[in-house]
Amino acid sequence: MPPHPKDRPGPRKDPKQVRSTETVGFIVEAAARILETQGHGAFSTNSVASRAGVSIGTLYQYFPNKDAIVGALLARETAQFLADAEAAPQKSNAEDALSDLILAAVKHQFTRPRLARLLDFEEARLPLDAPTQDIGRRVTEVVERLLDRLGLSGQGERRVAARDVVAIIKGIIDTAGSNAEADPSALAARVRRAVFGYLSLDGSAKRDRAGAQSSA
Amino acid sequence: MPPHPKDRPGPRKDPKQVRSTETVGFIVEAAARILETQGHGAFSTNSVASRAGVSIGTLYQYFPNKDAIVGALLARETAQFLADAEAAPQKSNAEDALSDLILAAVKHQFTRPRLARLLDFEEARLPLDAPTQDIGRRVTEVVERLLDRLGLSGQGERRVAARDVVAIIKGIIDTAGSNAEADPSALAARVRRAVFGYLSLDGSAKRDRAGAQSSA
Amino acid sequence: MPPHPKDRPGPRKDPKQVRSTETVGFIVEAAARILETQGHGAFSTNSVASRAGVSIGTLYQYFPNKDAIVGALLARETAQFLADAEAAPQKSNAEDALSDLILAAVKHQFTRPRLARLLDFEEARLPLDAPTQDIGRRVTEVVERLLDRLGLSGQGERRVAARDVVAIIKGIIDTAGSNAEADPSALAARVRRAVFGYLSLDGSAKRDRAGAQSSA
Amino acid sequence: MPPHPKDRPGPRKDPKQVRSTETVGFIVEAAARILETQGHGAFSTNSVASRAGVSIGTLYQYFPNKDAIVGALLARETAQFLADAEAAPQKSNAEDALSDLILAAVKHQFTRPRLARLLDFEEARLPLDAPTQDIGRRVTEVVERLLDRLGLSGQGERRVAARDVVAIIKGIIDTAGSNAEADPSALAARVRRAVFGYLSLDGSAKRDRAGAQSSA
DNA sequence: AATGAATGAGGTTTCATTCAT
DNA sequence: AATGAATGAAACCTCATTCAT
Numbered sequence: 052m053p054p055h056p057k058d059r060p061g062p063r064k065d066p067k068q069v070r071s072t073e074t075v076g077f078i079v080e081a082a083a084r085i086l087e088t089q090g091h092g093a094f095s096t097n098s099v100a101s102r103a104g105v106s107i108g109t110l111y112q113y114f115p116n117k118d119a120i121v122g123a124l125l126a127r128e129t130a131q132f133l134a135d136a137e138a139a140p141q142k143s144n145a146e147d148a149l150s151d152l153i154l155a156a157v158k159h160q161f162t163r164p165r166l167a168r169l170l171d172f173e174e175a176r177l178p179l180d181a182p183t184q185d186i187g188r189r190v191t192e193v194v195e196r197l198l199d200r201l202g203l204s205g206q207g208e209r210r211v212a213a214r215d216v217v218a219i220i221k222g223i224i225d226t227a228g229s230n231a232e233a234d235p236s237a238l239a240a241r242v243r244r245a246v247f248g249y250l251s252l253d254g255s256a257k258r259d260r261a262g263a264q265s266s267a
Numbered sequence: 268m269p270p271h272p273k274d275r276p277g278p279r280k281d282p283k284q285v286r287s288t289e290t291v292g293f294i295v296e297a298a299a300r301i302l303e304t305q306g307h308g309a310f311s312t313n314s315v316a317s318r319a320g321v322s323i324g325t326l327y328q329y330f331p332n333k334d335a336i337v338g339a340l341l342a343r344e345t346a347q348f349l350a351d352a353e354a355a356p357q358k359s360n361a362e363d364a365l366s367d368l369i370l371a372a373v374k375h376q377f378t379r380p381r382l383a384r385l386l387d388f389e390e391a392r393l394p395l396d397a398p399t400q401d402i403g404r405r406v407t408e409v410v411e412r413l414l415d416r417l418g419l420s421g422q423g424e425r426r427v428a429a430r431d432v433v434a435i436i437k438g439i440i441d442t443a444g445s446n447a448e449a450d451p452s453a454l455a456a457r458v459r460r461a462v463f464g465y466l467s468l469d470g471s472a473k474r475d476r477a478g479a480q481s482s483a
Numbered sequence: 484m485p486p487h488p489k490d491r492p493g494p495r496k497d498p499k500q501v502r503s504t505e506t507v508g509f510i511v512e513a514a515a516r517i518l519e520t521q522g523h524g525a526f527s528t529n530s531v532a533s534r535a536g537v538s539i540g541t542l543y544q545y546f547p548n549k550d551a552i553v554g555a556l557l558a559r560e561t562a563q564f565l566a567d568a569e570a571a572p573q574k575s576n577a578e579d580a581l582s583d584l585i586l587a588a589v590k591h592q593f594t595r596p597r598l599a600r601l602l603d604f605e606e607a608r609l610p611l612d613a614p615t616q617d618i619g620r621r622v623t624e625v626v627e628r629l630l631d632r633l634g635l636s637g638q639g640e641r642r643v644a645a646r647d648v649v650a651i652i653k654g655i656i657d658t659a660g661s662n663a664e665a666d667p668s669a670l671a672a673r674v675r676r677a678v679f680g681y682l683s684l685d686g687s688a689k690r691d692r693a694g695a696q697s698s699a
Numbered sequence: 700m701p702p703h704p705k706d707r708p709g710p711r712k713d714p715k716q717v718r719s720t721e722t723v724g725f726i727v728e729a730a731a732r733i734l735e736t737q738g739h740g741a742f743s744t745n746s747v748a749s750r751a752g753v754s755i756g757t758l759y760q761y762f763p764n765k766d767a768i769v770g771a772l773l774a775r776e777t778a779q780f781l782a783d784a785e786a787a788p789q790k791s792n793a794e795d796a797l798s799d800l801i802l803a804a805v806k807h808q809f810t811r812p813r814l815a816r817l818l819d820f821e822e823a824r825l826p827l828d829a830p831t832q833d834i835g836r837r838v839t840e841v842v843e844r845l846l847d848r849l850g851l852s853g854q855g856e857r858r859v860a861a862r863d864v865v866a867i868i869k870g871i872i873d874t875a876g877s878n879a880e881a882d883p884s885a886l887a888a889r890v891r892r893a894v895f896g897y898l899s900l901d902g903s904a905k906r907d908r909a910g911a912q913s914s915a
Numbered sequence: 916a917a918t919g920a921a922t923g924a925g926g927t928t929t930c931a932t933t934c935a936t
Numbered sequence: 937a938a939t940g941a942a943t944g945a946a947a948c949c950t951c952a953t954t955c956a957t
Contacts, residue, residue, distance in 0.1 A: 074916095091392060095951055106918045108955085117952065172388055175445070176307060211457075214446065215439050219461050222438025223431050229391070230430065241427075241465065245435050248464005249457065286936095287941060312927060322943045327928065503937090523824060528931055538939045539932085549931065604820055607877070608739060643889075646878065647871050651893050654870025655863050661823070662862065673859075673897065677867050680896005681889065718957095719920060744948060754922045759949060922954075929947075936939080 075113050077103040079127055082120050087166040096120070121173050122183040128170055129186045132159045136193055145200035146252060150243060152197065156220050157239045164228035171221055191217055201250065212250070219245050291329050293319040295343055298336045303382040307389075312336070337389050338399040344386055345402045348375045352409055361416035362468060366459060368413065372436050373455045380444035387437050407433055417466065428466070435461050507545050509535040511559055514552050519598040528552070553605050554615040560602055561618045564591045568625055577632035578684060582675060584629065588652050589671045596660035603653055623649055633682065644682070651677050723761050725751040727775055730768045735814040739821075744768070769821050770831040776818055777834045780807045784841055793848035794900060798891060800845065804868050805887045812876035819869050839865055849898065860898070867893050 081103035085094050096117050100110040114120050135155040142148045160167045177183050194213040203209050223242050232238055297319035301310050312333050316326040330336050351371040358364045376383045393399055410429040419425045439458050448454055513535035517526050528549050532542040546552050567587040574580045592599045609615050626645040635641050655674050664670055729751035733742050744765050748758040762768050783803040790796045808815045825831055842861040851857050871890050880886055 096953080097951070107953085108918050109916075111953070112916070168391075172391065175384075175388060211446075211448075214442050215457055215461070218438035218442040219435050222434035225391075226430050226434040230427075241431055244467065245431070245461045245465035248467070249461035251460065251464075290941080311925080313925085323928085324930080324944060325942050328941070331928095333927070506937095527929085529929095540934085540939050541937075543932070544937070600823075604823065607816075607820060643878075646874050647889055647893070650870035650874035651867050654866035657823075658862050658866040662859075673863055676899065677863070677893045677897035680899075681893035683892065683896070722920080743946080745946085755949080756923060756951080757921050760920070763949095765948070918955105918957080920954105920956090922952100924950105924952100926950075927948085930945100931943100933941105933943075934939105935941090 074103075074105060074109065075123070077105065078110055078113060078120065079124050082124050083128075083163070083166055086124075086169050087163055091169060091172075118177060118181070118183075121170075121177065122181065122186075125170055125174055125177075125183060126186055128159075128167070129190060132156065133189060133193065135159065136190075145197060146247075148200070149197055149246065150239075152194070153220060153242050153246060154235075154239050156224060157235050157242065160224045160228055161235050164231075168225045168228045171225055198250070201252070203250075215249060216246055219249060287329070290319075290321055290325060291339075293321060294326055294329065294336065295339050298340050299344075299379070299382055302340075302385050303379055306381075307385060334393060334396075337386075337393065338396070338402075341386055341390055341393075341399060342402055344375075344383070345406065348372065349405060349409065351375065352406075361413060362463075364416070365413055365462065366455075368410070369436060369458050369462060370451075370455050372440060373451050373458065376440045376444055376454075377451050380447075384441040384444045387441055414466075417468070419466075431465060432462055435465060503545070506535075506537060506541065507555070509537065510542055510545060510552065511555050514556050515560075515595070515598055518556075518601050519595055522597075523601060523604075550609060550613070550615075553602075553609065554613065554618075557602055557606055557609075557615060558618055560591075560599070561622060564588065565621060565625065567591065568622075577629060578679075580632070581629055581678065582671075584626070585652060585674050585678060586667075586671050588656060589667050589674065592656045592660055592670075593667050596663075600657045600660045603657055630682075633684070635682075647681060648678055651681060719761070722751075722753055722757060723771075725753060726758055726761065726768065727771050730772050731776075731811070731814055734772075734817050735811055738813075739817060766825060766828070769818075769825065770828070770834075773818055773822055773825075773831060774834055776807075776815070777838065780804065781837060781841065783807065784838075793845060794895075796848070797845050797894065798887075800842070801868060801890050801894060802883075802887050804872060805883050805890065808872045808876055808886075809883050812879075816873040816876045819873055846898075849900070851898075863897060864894055867897060 078099060082094070082099045085098055085102055089098075096110060097107055099120060100107045103110070110120075114123070132155060135158065136152050142151065174183070174187055191210070191213045194216050195209055198209055198212055198216070203212055220242055223245060224238070227238050294315060298310070298315045301314055301318055305314075312326060313323060315336060316323045319326070326336075330339065348371060351374070352368050358367065390399070390403055407426070407429045410432050411425055414425050414428055414432070419428055436458055439461060440454070443454050510531060514526070514531045517530055517534055521530075528542060529539055531552060532539045535542070542552075546555070564587060567590070568584050574583065606615070606619055623642070623645045626648050627641055630641050630644055630648070635644055652674055655677060656670065659670050726747060730742070730747045733746055733750055737746075744758060745755055747768060748755045751758070758768075762771065780803060783806070784800050790799065822831070822835055839858070839861045842864050843857055846857050846860055846864070851860055868890055871893060872886070875886050
């Protein structure tokens with residue numbers, strides 16, 4: 052089982068030893084830190100390696116190329132979000148579950164706002180064929196399942212709707228992040244209005260009168 | 268007082284002859300074509316110049332640096348959209364005007380889908396130079412004025428709401444674009460649902476109590 | 484008489500008309516100003532042309548290349564100095580004449596210190612075969628004649644001594660210039676000490692046995 | 700605390716392995732060779748790298764920019780001269796010490812005449828970054844200390860005098876170098892005359908009769 | 916496993932110079 | 937005579953990646 056001879060993403064070798072696992076973690080976190088503190092322009096393999104405290108050679112032992120680091124970071128961040136998102140919405144009420152999902156997204160964004168935003172861009176730029184795209188797909192699928200429970204109609208419909216919902220959430224959240232907003236629940240309320248509106252739900256499960264929209 | 272001594276963006280010299288005006292146009296269009304056919308990775312000043320059929324030196328006579336080309340392209344595309352967007356919504360009914368704006372956005376996206384999407388990303392990444400940021404601001408302002416007519420309440424409210432609306436529109440539209448959708452009016456309908464939902468309007472355009480939203 | 488088809492320096496065409504002469508003057512003065520205010524790094528044919536208020540095309544009508552502009556500037560500045568230097572030292576006493584020459588050099592340096600210093604560097608870098616080298620030679624010759632009158636001995640001796648004297652003067656003066664000195668007569672006194680010392684004159688100018696030096 | 704994060708001059712990274720120390724040496728020597736054989740005009744980072752037998756990338760691992768290479772070369776050459784200059788003048792007699800210093804300077808110039816001369820120009824033109832300026836300062840300081848021992852008077856006096864002495868030495872020596880002189884001791888004698896004359900010493904420690912000047 | 920020196924394609928940008936108008 | 941648009945060689949420099957140690 053030769054580990055990823057020349058594939059696109061993911062660690063090049065399976066980190067079976069503790070040290071290896073740690074190293075991969077250091078590298079990914081270093082990537083995160085550089086992205087969020089210095090932005091895309093400072094994100095180079097050399098800067099990541101040096102921030103991680105490893106040599107550039109070591110970095111290439113674990114990642115076949117630069118994109119793979121972004122992929123791994125994306126996977127890590129998304130995994131965390133998915134864990135929240137899938138754990139919480141085990142509510143009986145589907146609308147409540149959707150609300151929880153939105154809340155998880157907002158929470159996630161508030162944790163490391165700039166990182167979250169930049170990763171959304173990276174995801175859009177990454178090579179379309181890569182396994183990295185699976186990551187986005189998994190998020191969409193979670194939403195799709197939710198929409199099912201909400202009684203959404205047709206097949207294709209559902210997928211498109213899920214994509215739109217994800218797009219709405221990301222759109223509003225990233226914009227908020229780039230404007231340094233500070234109130235998560237106000238933000239979540241706005242996202243809810245858009246998403247529930249899109250789905251023609253009134254979201255009143257939480258708020259009895261839709262008129263409450265102005266966050267009043 | 269030379270017009271662009273050493274600023275960041277925008278043309279470096281005012282094209283005084285017909286020929287140079289054309290040249291600038293060629294360059295900007297070449298940039299557009301490279302972005303939409305080969306993507307961000309192939310977008311270099313050399314590739315732009317050669318696609319435009321001019322020498323690299325000529326390119327730098329008109330643009331002080333690479334970002335300035337993106338800025339000019341962004342300006343050109345946005346100007347076109349703004350023209351549509353400002354011309355159309357002269358409807359008496361504010362909701363109809365908003366619908367028209369959405370339609371204009373969708374139409375714009377369908378014209379050159381990949382370009383529109385990539386430019387949205389570029390706008391978010393660009394080193395935020397004044398004139399380029401103005402471009403985004405102008406779009407937001409158009410929406411702000413519309414929201415005024417819809418009876419939106421507070422100062423800060425309005426700006427945030429406008430940003431959200433723009434984010435929703437871009438989010439859904441770009442996602443649609445990257446999935447090669449083909450039906451503009453269906454897309455517009457979906458965007459409308461999200462936007463009107465966000466604003467707690469029902470989008471039926473006949474709704475008597477539309478103003479209710481701000482009354483809260 | 485085709486005017487300088489492709490030679491190195493000097494105006495490309497004989498400015499027979501008033502306007503042409505003016506233009507050449509503008510260009511040369513623009514070159515001077517750029518050198519002294521922005522230094523060598525900003526000295527480009529384009530910047531010179533634009534500072535002179537002429538087009539780059541016009542500049543090349545009068546100068547075959549960039550070095551020619553430096554050459555012309557060098558010639559102009561040296562001519563001015565030579566005029567002073569040759570006019571004044573018509574004193575009967577050769578030592579006084581030398582003192583006057585030194586004073587002229589210092590005065591010249593104080594007029595446009597930075598320019599004078601930069602031109603000394605340019606002179607040293609310019610293509611060795613060019614007529615521009617004549618300029619330096621003329622200065623040396625003036626000094627040579629003075630040394631003659633001072634009774635300097637052998638042929639080769641004289642030329643070497645003249646070169647040394649010029650080097651001493653330039654060396655001290657340029658160093659003073661780059662340290663923003665303000666007192667011309669103090670500077671001249673220092674230069675005199677070095678030059679007279681070099682020539683084994685005591686510089687008192689009243690010395691009875693001035694000739695003693697060569698008597699050895 | 701990385702040693703040279705983004706400063707102007709000096710090596711960018713500390714060569715930790717033997718190989719890299721060699722590499723730095725190759726690069727600096729290549730720079731020297733290009734300067735002295737082809738002059739300033741041929742001195743490009745590419746030509747230096749290729750002459751050094753390393754890739755351009757390697758060059759930039761050790762030098763943050765072109766000027767830094769000149770700086771390093773300047774430092775290397777000056778260090779060599781300073782070693783000679785500081786070692787020798789441990790004579791009890793200050794005048795003899797000064798003579799030795801002059802001799803060291805002449806010897807240094809005769810080793811690689813063109814290089815020495817061009818470096819003097821570069822030193823004067825370089826963007827005056829701190830460490831590079833220190834180099835020149837150190838030379839001046841050596842002279843200042845000598846002047847102290849010679850009983851030079853006032854504070855400011857001393858510094859100015861030291862600058863002048865250095866300027867005289869460099870001036871004469873560089874001129875001699877550009878005229879391909881061949882006799883070091885004759886050259887040294889001429890420099891001595893100028894310097895001792897400047898300082899109003901008669902230099903007779905070495906030559907009993909000042910009249911000896913005409914090298915008679 | 917780890918290191919870090921080395922590579923070099925390719926990116927951005929400048930500027931002396933030409934030439935059609 | 938003058939203009940200024942256009943040229944393109946060449947400069948500087950970066951950074952993903954390889955490989956000897």
